[in-house]
Amino acid sequence: MTDRDSSAESPADRSFEIELKLLIDAIYLKYHYDFREYAGASLKRRLLAALERFDCATLSQLQDRLLHDTEVFPQLLDYLTVQVSEMFRDPDYFLALRQTVIPMLRTYPSLKIWVAGCSTGEEVYSFAILLREEGLLDRTLIYATDINTNALARAAAGVYSVDRIAGFTDNHRRSGARNSLSDYYTAAYGRAMFDKSLRKNIVFSDHSLATDSVFAEVQLVSCRNVLIYFNRELQDRALGLFSDALCRKGFLGLGSKESLRFSRHADAFADLVREQRLFQKQDFAA
Amino acid sequence: MSAADFDAIVIGTSAGGIEALSRLLPALPAALHASVLIVLHLPRDRPSLLADLFAPQCALAVCEAEDKEPLQPGTVYFAPPDYHLLVDRERDGSVVLALSSDELVHYSRPSIDVLFESAADAYGPRLLGIVLTGGNQDGAAGLAAVHREGGRCIVQSPDEAQAAYMPEAALRRGHADEVLTLAQIAERLSRL
Numbered sequence: 001m002t003d004r005d006s007s008a009e010s011p012a013d014r015s016f017e018i019e020l021k022l023l024i025d026a027i028y029l030k031y032h033y034d035f036r037e038y039a040g041a042s043l044k045r046r047l048l049a050a051l052e053r054f055d056c057a058t059l060s061q062l063q064d065r066l067l068h069d070t071e072v073f074p075q076l077l078d079y080l081t082v083q084v085s086e087m088f089r090d091p092d093y094f095l096a097l098r099q100t101v102i103p104m105l106r107t108y109p110s111l112k113i114w115v116a117g118c119s120t121g122e123e124v125y126s127f128a129i130l131l132r133e134e135g136l137l138d139r140t141l142i143y144a145t146d147i148n149t150n151a152l153a154r155a156a157a158g159v160y161s162v163d164r165i166a167g168f169t170d171n172h173r174r175s176g177a178r179n180s181l182s183d184y185y186t187a188a189y190g191r192a193m194f195d196k197s198l199r200k201n202i203v204f205s206d207h208s209l210a211t212d213s214v215f216a217e218v219q220l221v222s223c224r225n226v227l228i229y230f231n232r233e234l235q236d237r238a239l240g241l242f243s244d245a246l247c248r249k250g251f252l253g254l255g256s257k258e259s260l261r262f263s264r265h266a267d268a269f270a271d272l273v274r275e276q277r278l279f280q281k282q283d284f285a286a
Numbered sequence: 287m288s289a290a291d292f293d294a295i296v297i298g299t300s301a302g303g304i305e306a307l308s309r310l311l312p313a314l315p316a317a318l319h320a321s322v323l324i325v326l327h328l329p330r331d332r333p334s335l336l337a338d339l340f341a342p343q344c345a346l347a348v349c350e351a352e353d354k355e356p357l358q359p360g361t362v363y364f365a366p367p368d369y370h371l372l373v374d375r376e377r378d379g380s381v382v383l384a385l386s387s388d389e390l391v392h393y394s395r396p397s398i399d400v401l402f403e404s405a406a407d408a409y410g411p412r413l414l415g416i417v418l419t420g421g422n423q424d425g426a427a428g429l430a431a432v433h434r435e436g437g438r439c440i441v442q443s444p445d446e447a448q449a450a451y452m453p454e455a456a457l458r459r460g461h462a463d464e465v466l467t468l469a470q471i472a473e474r475l476s477r478l
Contacts, residue, residue, distance in 0.1 A: 041372040041404035042386045228353045228385045257366045262354045
């Protein structure tokens with residue numbers, strides 16, 4: 001029988017943990033990106049993959065390159081942050097938005113929506129299309145934020161490989177679509193470019209949930225499958241920003257397996273559509 | 287192998303997994319101290335009914351994992367479809383469940399390797415890893431990680447597995463302290 005506290009890690013692995021901490025500190029000190037409160041297990045996996053990608057034997061080697069070759073960091077940032085999503089991912093989420101949230105949003109003369117951690121933009125265009133179909137896009141401003149400026153540039157371009165369109169189309173149809181997805185893009189040379197008019201009311205902006213503060217009052221925050229990469233402290237920070245940004249009775253949408261149950265902000269929100277992780281800000285919330 | 291040896295048990299399986307788990311999970315004793323985490327490969331685009339299916343057969347609580355859920359002893363957690371399931375140690379030392387939508391591993395999300403490798407990091411020698419029937423090599427690298435960190439490894443005998451590829455790959459690339467039939471694994475689990 002082994003005593004829990006004597007469970008010695010193998011020496012090689014302890015070095016990895018030390019190097020990981022040093023690398024994350026180096027990134028913070030040199031580039032001001034803060035991964036110190038990211039969930040450890042996923043971060044470790046991504047860094048192990050990055051070692052292969054950058055052909056480094058150790059994280060110390062990677063750190064050396066990061067500090068002395070400024071072209072390496074943007075590539076590593078893609079590795080650490082870019083999430084490949086789909087348009088209308090989890091169609092039932094968008095269906096629930098149409099059925100439950102949109103009728104209440106209609107009562108506002110003008111709307112602001114924050115898509116936090118928008119990565120390459122699939123969810124932002126999903127919102128723009130949904131709002132156009134519901135007749136609300138013209139009076140809505142969508143803030144699309146991410147820490148990765150490369151991803152934001154790709155989001156702003158609104159161009160996706162046509163290989164992905166079949167999946168997007170199926171999701172869109174299942175989200176309660178009123179039109180065909182093909183109404184919103186033109187396809188050429190293997191790429192689908194989404195209609196410029198969709199992004200007329202989208203502001204793409206560099207924002208960190210780890211280090212920046214609230215920038216506007218909004219009626220809806222959608223932040224899906226972003227918080228899973230944070231530890232509890234950073235989740236609490238992000239949820240605090242959402243709570244502060246939301247207007248009275250504002251709405252919050254999370255990823256399908258994300259929960260407020262383990263957060264200190266749990267009491268600030270009430271379930272709206274439990275299955276789809278749609279919440280509404282409570283009155284008198286702390 | 288005694289009741290006090292393990293804080294967590296990780297189980298990985300794919301083809302034939304529901305039937306295999308139907309024989310193992312009912313054997314887990316109500317007073318089990320360890321948490322049980324399971325990856326069973328499933329279609330990614332539908333909700334999973336595994337927790338509902340197994341809860342009535344088990345003496346333990348059975349649920350689908352949620353992000354940042356603190357691990358409870360004597361509870362069975364299934365990885366949700368289309369997410370990797372990992373375990374993380376928080377700053378205060380508590381162990382929580384963590385999810386990720388990172389790329390597929392061995393065409394799978396959830397992946398057995400992802401669960402086993404993170405559990406090996408979090409639990410070291412206090413972990414029991416079990417690879418059962420299945421049709422791909424997911425789990426082999428994970429079981430190797432469990433062994434490397436001092437945990438105990440059991441592989442279902444490929445001879446009786448409905449799909450032999452997964453246990454065979456685990457034996458080839460991973461490590462097994464014991465190769466057992468389902469009946470023998472169930473008997474081991476019932477004594478934990």
